[in-house]
Amino acid sequence: MIPFNGFGREPTSLAEAEVAAARRVIDSRWYVLGPEVAAFEEEWARACGAHSSVGVANGLDGIEICLRSLGIGPGDEVITTPMTAFATILGIMRAGATPVLADIDEATALLSPESVRRCITPRTRAVLLVHLYGQMRQMRVWNQLCNELGLQLIEDCAQAHLARSAEGPAGLVGTASSWSFYPTKNLGAVGDAGAVVSRDSAVIDKARLLRNYGQSTRYEHVEIGLNSRLDELQAAILRARLPLLAEFTKRRRVIAEHYYRGISNPRVSLLAEPETPEAHVHHLFVINCPERDVLAAYLRDAGVETLIHYPIAAHQQPALVNALMDPHGLPVAEAHASTCLSLPCHPGLTDSEVEQVIAAVNNFDAP
Ligand SMILES: *Cc1c(COP(=O)(O)O)cnc(C)c1O
Numbered sequence: 001m002i003p004f005n006g007f008g009r010e011p012t013s014l015a016e017a018e019v020a021a022a023r024r025v026i027d028s029r030w031y032v033l034g035p036e037v038a039a040f041e042e043e044w045a046r047a048c049g050a051h052s053s054v055g056v057a058n059g060l061d062g063i064e065i066c067l068r069s070l071g072i073g074p075g076d077e078v079i080t081t082p083m084t085a086f087a088t089i090l091g092i093m094r095a096g097a098t099p100v101l102a103d104i105d106e107a108t109a110l111l112s113p114e115s116v117r118r119c120i121t122p123r124t125r126a127v128l129l130v131h132l133y134g135q136m137r138q139m140r141v142w143n144q145l146c147n148e149l150g151l152q153l154i155e156d157c158a159q160a161h162l163a164r165s166a167e168g169p170a171g172l173v174g175t176a177s178s179w180s181f182y183p184t185k186n187l188g189a190v191g192d193a194g195a196v197v198s199r200d201s202a203v204i205d206k207a208r209l210l211r212n213y214g215q216s217t218r219y220e221h222v223e224i225g226l227n228s229r230l231d232e233l234q235a236a237i238l239r240a241r242l243p244l245l246a247e248f249t250k251r252r253r254v255i256a257e258h259y260y261r262g263i264s265n266p267r268v269s270l271l272a273e274p275e276t277p278e279a280h281v282h283h284l285f286v287i288n289c290p291e292r293d294v295l296a297a298y299l300r301d302a303g304v305e306t307l308i309h310y311p312i313a314a315h316q317q318p319a320l321v322n323a324l325m326d327p328h329g330l331p332v333a334e335a336h337a338s339t340c341l342s343l344p345c346h347p348g349l350t351d352s353e354v355e356q357v358i359a360a361v362n363n364f365d366a367p
Contacts, residue, residue, distance in 0.1 A: 002344050002353045004305040005184055009348030014244060018190070021236035032231050033212065040235040043242055044179075044195055047162065049169045054196045054207040055230030059158040059180025061211070062194040063091025063128070065228065066154050066176040069196070069206040072097050072125045077324070078154075079119045080128040081111045082314035082333045088130055088156050089314045091178070100124070101315050101325040103332045107272040109133065109286065109340070113141055115326045126152040131160035131170055133309070134186070134252075134283035137275055139167035142174075152176075157197070159283035161186040162249050166276065171197040176207075181238055186252070186283050187245050189234040251347035252282040255354050259285055259343065262358035267291065267366045284309050285345035291366045292339050302360035306341050313337045 003009075025036060037055045045053040056062050072078065073096040080088055082101040092099040102115040110132055127146055146153040153174030157163075161179070163170040171177035181193035196207040206223070209216060214225025260273055269288045274280035286309060289295045296306050313333040315323040343357055 002304050002349070002357060004307050004342070004344050004346075006346030006348030007183075009346075011244075014241065017240040018237050021240040022233060025232045025236045028232070030232055033229050034232045036232040036235040036239065037230050040230075040239050040242075041195070043239060045197065047242060047245070048171050048197050050172055050197050050199065052201070052204045054204055054211060055235060056194045056196055056207070056211045057228040057230060058192040059156070059178055059182065059194045060087040060091050060094070061226065061228035062178030062180065062196050063088060063154075063156060064094040064226070065196050065207045065210050066178050066198075066203070067092065067095035067097060067126070068210055069198075069203045070126070070152050070154070070176060072152070075123060076125040077121060077123040078126045078128050079116050079124060080156075081130050081132070082316075082323075082325070082330050083109055083310060083336055084130045084132060084156070084314065085158065085310070086314060086317060086319075087158075087180075088128065089320065091156075092128065097125070098123075098324060099314075101323055101330060101333075103326050103328070103330045104336060106332050106336070108135065108137055109271060109336050110135065110137055112332070113138070113145055115328070116145065118326050118328060119324075120149060124149070124151060126154050128154045128156055129174065130156040130158075131163060133271070133286055134159050134163060134281035135274060136160060136163045136165040136170055136173075136279045139165040139173045143167060146174075154178075158182075158185060160281055161283075162245060163281045164278040166279075172199055175200055176203045181234070186249065186281055187238065187241060190237050191234055193230055193234040193238060195230075248347040249281050252345055253277055253280070255345050255347075255349055256280070256282040256285055258354045259345075259358065262355070263287065263361050265362045265364055267364060268295070268361060282345050284342045286340050286342050287361070288336065288339040289341060290339055292341050294367060295361075295364050296341055298364050299360055302363070304344065304357050304360050306343060308340060309342050310340075311337055
């Protein structure tokens with residue numbers, strides 16, 4: 001079986017570096033918010049082209065912390081996409097704000113600016129843009145739209161490590177950004193981890209307070225914070241993995257390029273190609289097929305593991321009843337949810353496996 005994720009296919013030198021990092025932390029007897037976290041925050045900021053970053057416990061917390069650092073909370077509306085990890089929506093709700101769901105563009109599966117305009121109310125404070133599957137697009141349009149309407153642009157970068165648009169790198173086009181280092185992300189820890197990145201030092205300072213009980217100095221609490229600290233072990237592992245991220249990203253781009261050139265089954269459609277190669281980091285390679293479930297079963301029989309991102313749009317989740325949304329509804333997101341399928345795209349795939357995936361997709365003959 002060609003696996004969906006590349007765990008266990010990484011260079012042994014990387015595994016050894018991770019074990020050495022873990023040993024360093026255990027030997028140091030310092031486990032939470034220490035020198036490894038501080039060093040990772042600096043290294044991650046540099047990788048993003050930022051001055052500083054704040055390590056947090058996960059990407060969901062990062063979204064809550066971004067919003068709260070900008071003073072967005074109860075009574076405020078935040079517009080985002082229903083085609084995302086549910087954590088995007090939860091982060092808005094956890095900040096006390098109200099998510100408003102706009103539809104997506106069919107060609108990219110990203111938030112539609114036209115639909116966002118229909119979602120604006122006097123309570124709208126921000127657009128939470130998700131660089132879904134690793135793609136940054138139309139960043140000039142988003143900047144202009146948010147400037148024109150006086151809204152904050154916040155980026156959910158959980159899938160977009162090292163992506164760079166013509167308007168700037170992921171995480172620095174808007175006012176604040178949240179990152180996830182969940183193990184399956186392009187940069188992953190060996191557990192949960194996340195970060196907040198911003199150009200705005202006030203956001204960084206507030207995020208640093210909020211992640212640690214809202215504590216300014218020991219036992220003095222100036223904010224109602226949370227416990228969203230990053231631990232030393234995860235930070236040390238991330239430091240061991242970060243030096244390989246650029247190389248891994250390059251490999252993802254090569255694989256995606258092969259898929260774009262090779263997949264030619266008329267039953268299958270591909271999303272729009274990247275605006276520029278740098279603007280897409282191919283966290284996921286997603287195709288659409290009206291007979292999606294039959295195709296997934298066919299590929300499994302042909303030895304190709306697939307997943308679906310995402311089979312249920314946010315507004316169709318049982319936990320999210322009465323979600324506010326575009327008055328025109330969210331038909332494009334619903335159609336995407338029922339036809340999308342993610343192919344393996346991790347850097348551990350061999351060239352011949354990539355060709356096998358392409359051949360299997362092209363051989364699929366719909367019933
Ligand atoms: C993974 C992910 C998150 C959540 O990150 P966690 O670290 O799992 O909390 C949020 N948004 C998107 C788009 C994601 O892919």
